[in-house]
Amino acid sequence: MATTTAPTTESLSDAVRRQSMAEAHTIQAMVDYRDAEMARTALIESSLRRKIERSAIALTIGEATGMSEARIQLRLSIADRVRDKTPQVWEAFVDGIIDFSRVRDISATIEKLHREESVARLENRVVGYAADHTGTELRQWLRRFVQRVEADLAVERADAARKDRHVAVAHGDDSMSWLNAYLPSHEAAAIEARLRKEARKPADPDDDRTVAQREADLLVGWCTDSDAATSAIDANIAVTVGADVLAGATPGFAESTDGCWAVPAPWLADVVATGGTFWHRIVVDPVSDDVLAHEYVGRFAPDTLAVALQFLHGVCQAPGCMVPAERCDLDHRIPHPAGPTTGDNMGPLCRRHHNLKGHGLLHWSTSPPAELIVIELYPPTPAVEMEYVAA
Template sequence: MATTTAPTTEDLSDVVRWQAMAEAYTIARMVDFRDAEMARTALLESPLRRKIERSAIALTIGEATGMSEAQIHLRLSIADRVREKTPQVWEAFVDGLIDFSRVRDISAAIEKLHRDESIARLEGRVIGYATSHTGAELRQWLRRFVQRVEADLAVERADTERADRRVTVTHGDDSMAWLNAYLPSHQAAAIEARLRKEARKPADLDDDRTVAQREADLLAAWCTDSDATTSAVDANIAVTVGADVLAGAAPGFAESTDGAWAVPAPWLADVVATGSTFWHRIVVDPVTDDVLSHEYVGRFAPDTLALALRFLHGVCQAPGCRVPSERCDLDHRIPHPDGPTTGDNMGPLCRRHHNLKGHGLLHWSTSPPQPPPEPLVIEIHPPATHFVMEYVAA
């Protein structure tokens, strides 16, 4: 009886490389056939005949390869773009180092770049990354590369797409329909986070709905129930932003911590001002990506900060009030959004004193702590004399 040997990991790697080389060879032959046909038809005297025959080139290739005309046009356009703009990427494809799906993603990134130096930077870095990471990781890397290397143009594209936001409803069979929304990523992420959190809260014993069904029911309720839509979006979302972008020195994006999405940094200001979704803002060095600070941006304190403030103060901070802090609201001494959501600007107030403060009737305990006065130093320099006067405010 014949025996077989199990393939090694090297065998599997070889197979994948051969497959990539075959893809590159196939597309290269498509390009050669197209170019030969373009040269042949250029000799035709009739412009109409030339136009008709050239329009059938993709169809002819498709018939020979079992692909549609759209698939052929896609491969030809990718080959033209990559060979012209990044010949080293094409050579890596020919050598089987990267497969067609990665070349396709790189081509899409090239299409978004408008400066020659940006494309050159991409060519110098992308091959090494593409050969050592998965396709999903490469797509995320390419998106971030485009956003960082040409941030100004990426922001313009994002603003253009934002203007096209919309909601569509497609009715299907069996009395069901699809509700689709084309939204800015940060808003969609906030909706997703709130749905996940609310749908996973403990349910009644007789509630036999799945988590997916609860999410669908919650979304429907928020869209149709006026009481449900007025509540805050109780969700925690973190983004990273470069210090230069935060300071307004350069255009750029605020990116989700998992890298799944990014939006122009100014877009978050509109959401933060509403005081709904709570944002954790991670400020990073624009060159090294080192974390410079972790800021809370939003009206409502995250759970860890809220718990710490209740432990720190213990009771309502109104004069003489002994209501336990766990039964109090967390109040901003300097009202939001002017005042930050930080430990030194927040403290517990019972509902009564919170209302009094809101009406301007409570001042003493909610005044922000004043820093110590800076010494006033006056220097007098007569000949051979030096006096220093220190002034301390009463």
């Protein structure tokens, strides 16, 4: 009677490892053939004939493997780079510990590193991480590695790439077109977050558009300033910055919380100043990654701070005004961006008194001895010791 063995996770792992070993064996065979052909053609006296025959090596390998010349050349260049600069990575590939996709990503990272000590650090650490994490996690780890060990060079590359930002339109079939934008990551992330949040707000019962269609319509509305546009758009974006980077001691990056993108820390200053997004800045220890501080650096108060200020003050802070705080605007005593989005610099003002303040007819003022925030109507009385006038 025939018996069957139930598959196990170990057997699946073995199958994947054998597949990786087969990939390595195939690429090694390509390299060996290429090296043999290079040695053979070196004996050809005619330089023109030697050049022609060498140019056909990748084509010959491609015919034998069913791959294009470009794919063959890519594999050969990856193999040369990894074998020469990180032999431990190549050995792990040959042993089936990591597959070719991971080797390819590691090779791309080696190409970005310009210092030998950085490549050595990568070789000593990357195999252990690559073997136990997914390809996506590895790519994020590799990007962070480059940004941390060669932050100065990475910032230079980012500044250079930023100069290439552009928008392209490609008209396609069926009366549709593609709108593509090559943008700094933090700006693209803000656009994405705003689109997603706005498109997922409760819609009219008669609105049968999908979320994707709403996002497309919103983008068109914002770009063309049509009725679909809205000024009441907000989004939460958080970045993590090392304390040494924030202090300006070393060049470095501000990284998104999900690790999908990072930009040179100074890039955020201009965007934060616009006040259109809830920007959170999380300062971490550069060695232990412990959280040292969490700051709100956008214009609008996050939900937790807004609710706390509503509970703290209860009503509009204009003299004698009893409009409930939850129906008021949260106003900066020292106008943003000079003034921070913090509890001691914000308070509720109803829309009427907020407008008066905006026209210079209402002033926030502080009495230093008691450290209590009060509001004076214009013109201020002599008892006011310090006051801040809205711009």
